Amino acid sequence: MVLILERKIILEKCRIKNSSRIIHTADAIEWLREHPPQEGCSLIASLPDISEFQTMSLADWKSWFFETAKLVLSKTSDDGVSIFYQSDIKYEGHWVDKAYIVQKAAEELGHELLWHKIVCRNPAGIATFGRPSFSHMLCFSKKFRIHDLAKSTADVIPDIGEKTWQRGMGFNACMIIAKFIKEEVGSHTIIHPFCGEGSMVSVANHIGLNAIGVEKSRKRAEKAQRIEVALDGKSWNII
Numbered sequence: 001m002v003l004i005l006e007r008k009i010i011l012e013k014c015r016i017k018n019s020s021r022i023i024h025t026a027d028a029i030e031w032l033r034e035h036p037p038q039e040g041c042s043l044i045a046s047l048p049d050i051s052e053f054q055t056m057s058l059a060d061w062k063s064w065f066f067e068t069a070k071l072v073l074s075k076t077s078d079d080g081v082s083i084f085y086q087s088d089i090k091y092e093g094h095w096v097d098k099a100y101i102v103q104k105a106a107e108e109l110g111h112e113l114l115w116h117k118i119v120c121r122n123p124a125g126i127a128t129f130g131r132p133s134f135s136h137m138l139c140f141s142k143k144f145r146i147h148d149l150a151k152s153t154a155d156v157i158p159d160i161g162e163k164t165w166q167r168g169m170g171f172n173a174c175m176i177i178a179k180f181i182k183e184e185v186g187s188h189t190i191i192h193p194f195c196g197e198g199s200m201v202s203v204a205n206h207i208g209l210n211a212i213g214v215e216k217s218r219k220r221a222e223k224a225q226r227i228e229v230a231l232d233g234k235s236w237n238i239i
Helices: 002-016 028-034 058-074 098-109 171-185 199-206 218-226
Strands: 021-025 041-045 082-086 089-091 094-096 112-120 134-141 189-193 210-215 227-229 236-238
Touching (some): 021 199, 021 218, 028 189, 028 210, 041 171, 082 171, 134 171, 189 199, 199 227, 210 218
Parallel strands (some): 041 082, 189 210
Antiparallel strands (some): 089 094, 227 236
């Protein structure tokens, strides 16, 4: 009964804010190739790392990552932004900097870097092994520019916030992205290929943005349909 009541409250809030959500159970690359850039939309991507490709060499994965980043950028309207949320990895003893690869892709297509934030995944001063203690958030656009410096936000985010799963985006990171797109860019819809369990799309809905997610895993796509921001406004419920 509590879950049913909470679901009704969430749906009512969504109706009032006139936000919508569509989750496509599909291959994100194929979906992007089939759809032209949409005016009034901004794209958010967290591209999978080599651990999700069992048969790829590192060189092959880097090539895939570079081309996929270019695809995401190419499908962003000139008045919108592309925001990438990426965590670096260590592979066979050396560092793989995903932010560097994304910036190379953007440079090739003529998209300018508007900001680059560091999101702390662990408190500063703690040693971690295999994965860094931070993630990158990078924002690019062809034509949109930030003119009011008084609206700038912190470059280092000290707390990633709650996550729904190990590879998910933290709540605080999602909220920073959603608010920037709505309040500064003015996009009315976010498109989130590789949307996972839907953390980002639910936060976008919560603040009144429409959201389109694309996820190949049916199990994760089903969660992305059901996840909502909890009543405390700081975490999630999967209804």
